[in-house]
Amino acid sequence: MKRISLILILFSISISCNKENTSGFETSEASINSLLENFPMINKNLEKIKKIDLDSLSITLYENPEKEDYDEILVFEKNKRFYSIPFFSNMYFDYWNFTNTNTPQLHPKTNTTFEKQMNILVKELRLNPKEFQILTKALMNNVLNTETNLYLKPKIFENYVYLTYRVNKYKMEESDSCINRTKNIFNYILKESKKTSRYNEFFLDSENGRVYEFINNSKKRSQLKFKIKTYRIDCFSYPLNI
Numbered sequence: 516m517k518r519i520s521l522i523l524i525l526f527s528i529s530i531s532c533n534k535e536n537t538s539g540f541e542t543s544e545a546s547i548n549s550l551l552e553n554f555p556m557i558n559k560n561l562e563k564i565k566k567i568d569l570d571s572l573s574i575t576l577y578e579n580p581e582k583e584d585y586d587e588i589l590v591f592e593k594n595k596r597f598y599s600i601p602f603f604s605n606m607y608f609d610y611w612n613f614t615n616t617n618t619p620q621l622h623p624k625t626n627t628t629f630e631k632q633m634n635i636l637v638k639e640l641r642l643n644p645k646e647f648q649i650l651t652k653a654l655m656n657n658v659l660n661t662e663t664n665l666y667l668k669p670k671i672f673e674n675y676v677y678l679t680y681r682v683n684k685y686k687m688e689e690s691d692s693c694i695n696r697t698k699n700i701f702n703y704i705l706k707e708s709k710k711t712s713r714y715n716e717f718f719l720d721s722e723n724g725r726v727y728e729f730i731n732n733s734k735k736r737s738q739l740k741f742k743i744k745t746y747r748i749d750c751f752s753y754p755l756n757i
Contacts, residue, residue, distance in 0.1 A: 539596035539639045543575065546590055546597040554601050556623050557586050567657045569649055576602075576658055589658070591650060593640040600632040601625070605724055611745045615696055630743040637739060644739045651729065661718035661727070665701070666708035671719065672701040675748055693750035700726055700746050724749025 540546040551559055561577040564587075573592040587602035603610045603625065610625040637647060655661045662668065675697055704717050704726075715730040728744040 539598045543590045543597045546599040550599040598639040613747045616747045655718045672697045
């Protein structure tokens with residue numbers, strides 16, 4: 516009886532270990548294929564654009580170079596296990612859950628958000644707080660080339676609308692509306708910068724027309740709890756024809 520109990524215990528441990536070792540995907544291709552099945556609106560003609568290696572961690576950016584209104588894929592790697600998340604354009608309002616936009620979405624619903632996908636990434640690759648920090652910094656600094664210390668850069672927000680290239684196939688928004696939107700975002704960032712205790716950080720993604728606010732809700736170093744808010748700063752609306 517004791518031998519049977521011991522065998523059952525060892526079997527349970529084996530299953531538990533195997534489950535732990537099968538987080539994420541074995542290859543980046545398998546990870547991408549799974550994502551494309553879940554998000555069929557993403558064009559399958561993808562090309563590797565950039566890869567950032569960080570020892571046991573890495574980030575790879577894929578996109579369709581021929582698609583004008585592109586949707587991208589980010590493939591994250593930890594110890595040769597992979598997990599991909601979509602990186603949609605601003606036309607997928609539900610994915611970015613923009614705090615400052617109420618424009619109706621004409622594209623198919625994604626039924627998820629960037630924040631949710633980042634949380635799934637943490638679970639799938641079993642990221643600890645330090646690893647998550649390394650990946651998010653690399654994503655913002657090396658992949659997206661974002662700008663920080665935005666409270667010191669009011670001119671960026673003042674001139675962004677005028678310097679943004681407008682695509683003809685999009686319905687045009689009034690410049691005044693766009694300017695007010697960017698002004699409100701900067702004022703909010705400026706207000707946050709004056710707080711004595713800060714648990715958030717802002718990143719300006721000029722190319723994609725977004726500001727990301729990463730909020731650290733962790734109460735201790737070993738805990739990883741965060742919130743991501745996204746603000747739209749481009750001056751486009753939505754496609755008239757889909």
